[in-house]
Amino acid sequence: MLTVQAGLSTAQVAERIATGQVNDVPVRSGRSVGEIVKANLFTRINAIMGVLFGVILAVGPIQDALFGGVIIANTLIGVVQELRAKRTLDRLAIVGAARPVVRRDGQAVEVAAADLVLDDLIELGPGDQIAVDGVVTESEQLEVDESLLTGEADPVVKQVGDPLLSGSFVTAGSGAFTATKVGRAAYAARLAEEASRFTLVNSELRGGLNTILRFVTWLIIPTGLALIVSQYLVNSDDVPEAVRRMVAGLVPMVPEGLVLLTSVAFAVGVIRLGRRRCLVQELPAIEGLARVSVVCLDKTGTLTDSAMDVTEVRQLDPDAPVAQVLGMLGVADERPNASLRAIVDAYPVPAGWGVLDRVPFSSARKWSGATLTDPSGTIADWRLGAPDVLLPAGHPVLAEADGYGARGLRVLLLAREGSEEGALLLQKAITRGPSLHPVALVVLGQRVREEAARTLRYFAEQGVAVKVISGDNALSVGAVARSLGLPGAEDPIDARTLPADPVELAEAVDRHTVFGRVGPQQKRDMVAALQARGHTVAMTGDGVNDVLALKDADIGVAMGSGSPASRAVAQIVLLDNNFAALPAVVAEGRRVIGNIERVANLFLTKTVYSVLLAIVVVLSQVPYPFLPRHLTIISSLTIGIPAFFLALAPNNERARPGFVGRVLRFAVPGGLVAMAATITSYLFARSVYGGDLAAETSAATLTLFLVGLWAVAIIARPYTWWRILLVAAMGTGFAVVLLVPFLQEFFQLSLVGTTAPGVAVALAVAAGLLLELIRAGLRPRVARRSEPHSL
Structure with a gap:
């Protein structure tokens, strides 16, 4: 039997804490508040946008610097959402963290893993994770699984004096060990710290976005340089105007909100799931x-619920002391599983009985047992476990056990060893055979959730x-x-x-x-x-x-x-x-992945048409069709605002591999169509207005906005009331800008006559129909890939 040790005293614990001999491995989470602010503020995209913002502030006017608000919004939204997610995770982590049982001043107390100190005496039972390295000081049939560290699947029997490594766990038996290494000195401390970090590592979605951003960066650099030279040559007599139009060409190439919305979607997912515990x-x-x-x-x-009740005991041997034996088997296990807890509740400990030896329950063995003495001094070995494991195939008792099992009941067999006394040892490998004498079937009822x-x-x-x-x-x-x-x-x-x-x-x-x-x-x-x-x-x-x-x-x-x-x-x-929370978890994942793919289509379409438009402008040697203010309103109403709502909307479509390919298959032809319609409208307006740059820009803006709104209408499907309202609100917002004199002047938008605006609308409609054909061409492939695996 175990010799119980008292463990450290309060004074000894305080002394070790004072000298830093404490298990100080960070429990959670990712980044500190400062790191979160830094990571959201100092990004490649913010750097690009910040330089362009500074250039516009130098030449003015202020309305062409509105895109700078994107930098502030991206940073604030990203910081706030990640901080909320961090608080949610840290709060839940405290609730869900393992609390080892240590002996201090002779008392068993639960403490946080981070509060363990060197030389602590830590108790162990089935399912306990070993939090620090140590040496076994007490062992009663203690078995430890080290497969997470060594890859070896078989449990290892641990005797007094054997080493224990953090990261392993107890599969059977009980005992205690003395901590010899704590904190970062422990074997698995670094591994555990990395494994529990709140991170985006190994995310297929994140990897796909990084691939897209690298692709975009390589497009932007040469195109941007060519555009800078082109606009300077075309507008050499008006350098501020050349600068404004050059910046207008560069700003939309950057998918500034895509990374933000990805982070926000993940963070909101964490918060939503946190509310569901x-x-x-x-x-x-x-x-x-x-x-x-x-x-x-x-x-x-x-x-089923974990809790069980003994609903029936079918006594096979009328002379066997079934109730007394069951009561003793319950008390013989210090950490009873759910089945044994039901027996403990049903059968009290009998007087005059004793436990000489025991074998704890193991999932691999599927039985437990004990060597018991009754009041007369008779010694017998008893086993309690799965009937079809303890008895040979074809045994008549198995048919009766199967009858209970077919009704959804759990059945345990109580059996007595018919061989020599005191033979129930862990090393005894026999698990079934004629020496086992069936005594009773213990029937347990479970409630289906x-x-x-x-x-x-x-x-x-x-x-x-x-x-x-x-x-x-x-x-x-x-x-x-x-x-x-x-x-x-x-x-x-x-x-x-x-x-x-x-x-x-x-x-x-x-x-x-x-x-x-x-x-x-x-x-x-x-x-x-x-x-x-x-x-x-x-x-x-x-x-x-x-x-x-x-x-x-x-x-x-x-x-x-x-x-x-x-x-x-x-x-x-x-x-x-709550198993019922699992569909919500799955749905949250689908919402994140599906919606990021939706909004990525919008952002990448904008990048593609911006790059292509810049190339055509460079080759045509004409002023860039837009000022930054025009693209700010187009981006806000056809990408930024709709994408924010769409990124957080419900979405039940199962995620599929090939994220990058699917996005590019829509964004590249979609961007080409948008560019073709816009540049055609712009060049036609130049032939109509003959140098009225404001009128020419207004016609091009109308075409690009309508094409962008059509793209939003496609991406927003299937329609719900709020999606229809979202598309309508974006269209109404642009109409208000065109109709209110102050906004007309502020954004420098003025539709002159009917010819150029009429052609602008017609080109937008033609482009929208082409977008529908592109989407329809992708749908069969999407449908095929979304089919569930055949099972």
Whole structure:
């Protein structure tokens, strides 16, 4: 039995804190407030826009410097949203953080991981994450999984004196260890710090945007230089006018709001999920869930409540002291799982009984046991676990157990060893055989979560396949899944019959829906098999047996009440243990990805037509058609304001790979059409007005605005009332500018006569119809790629 040690005293803890011997690894999150401000202010785009803003301020007038407001708005919005997201994450992280149990002054107390000090005595139980390095000082059948560090899947039995590494976790047994390395000196401290950082690393969306921005930069540099020279030569007699028109040509080339809206969309996603008590531990997880094609669920704690009740005990041996043995097995385990907790609640500890030895429950073994003495001094070995694991195939008791399982009940077998006394040792490898004497079937009832059927229905409607992967009996798991209407649940598979060959395993997992008796390593293999078939896999879980699969899945989702180890490796933690929150998480990811793609079409179309327009102006040796003020109003009404609303709108379309290609397939021809219509309108107006630059610019502005508004109308589909209102409001805003004398003068817009304006509108309509054809040509390809994976 364990020799209980007292641990450090309060004075010893204070002494170690004073000398800095504390586990001071940062718990969260990303950037400090100063770093957030710096990252949002000192950007490449802000630098470009800032230089152009300074140039315009030097030559005036002020209305041509309105685009400078974009710098301020981008910075303020980015800073505010990221700070809000940081506060949300940090607040939730405190709630969701693991709290190790340490012994101080002889008392067991919970502390934050950051408050551990050198030489602390830390208690361990199943599912506990080992937060610092140390040496085992107490061990009772302690088993530790170090696979997250070493890659070795088999649990390691730890005896007194054995080392423990931070980052590993307890799979079975209990004990305590003394901390020998804390803070950044611990083995996995740096790894854990990096893994928990709030970051955009490895984001396909972010990578796509960076690719686009690099492409745009290479376009802007030569085009901008050519435009500067061209406008100086064309307007050599009016240098300020040349400067203004040169700046007007450069400003729209920069997709100034695209990066901002991406950051805002992610940050708002974090805030929205935070309100649902979802802790996003890695920002790309929001994006990853949008791409999920398969969700793997555990039964217990996900489809059913974790709490169970003993509904029946079917006594097979009328002479066996079943109630007393069950009461003792409950007290023999210091960290009982949900099944054993139900037995503890139902059966009190009997008087006169004792525990000589015990084997804790393990997900790999699927049984626990103890060597017990009764009041008469008789010693016997008892096991409690899965009937189909403890008994050989074909045993008559299994048929009765399967009958309960088919009704969705969990069944445990209580069995007595028929061999020599005191033989129940961890090293004894026999798990089934004739020496086991069945004594009773313990039937446990579980309550199906009322939201489970609705959640499964959501995934089916969204084309996301659901796989139920459980350690329970396959018949029991299948019965629960059938009651929820899950397709394929009528054919549950015992995972012990699955092929070991990876290709054959992938085919079997892809073909079936419900799996029982799945071991921890097998869960991991099944996730890998689905990924090998091209699926993006999300895995949910709460127990220590789920850790390996959670770590390897594309997205790991842990329950807040789950083991510290499962929460530590998951990208998303559902702090309220509410499985029904998962559709909201998926929907949030789809909103972010789908909407960023929408607005990227607008921003990149603007960049393309700006670059092409500059090239044509350079070749034609004419004044640039616009002043900065004209492009400010066009960009605001056809890109900036609509994009802001569209970026935050609901969007349920599943994200697909190929983001950059899809955006460019619309933006490049769309920008070409917009440029062609605008330059044609401008050149025609020059032939009509014969040098009235204000009238010529007004006609070109009208054409470009109408084409841009048409693009917004296309991107905003499918229409809802507010999307229609948004498009109408943008059109109304431009009409107000054209009709109000003060605004006409301020923006230097004046439509003269009817000929040039009429041609401007006709060209815009023709360009809009071409945009419709471009969009229609892309739709079949989009439809094909959006089809769900065949399952």
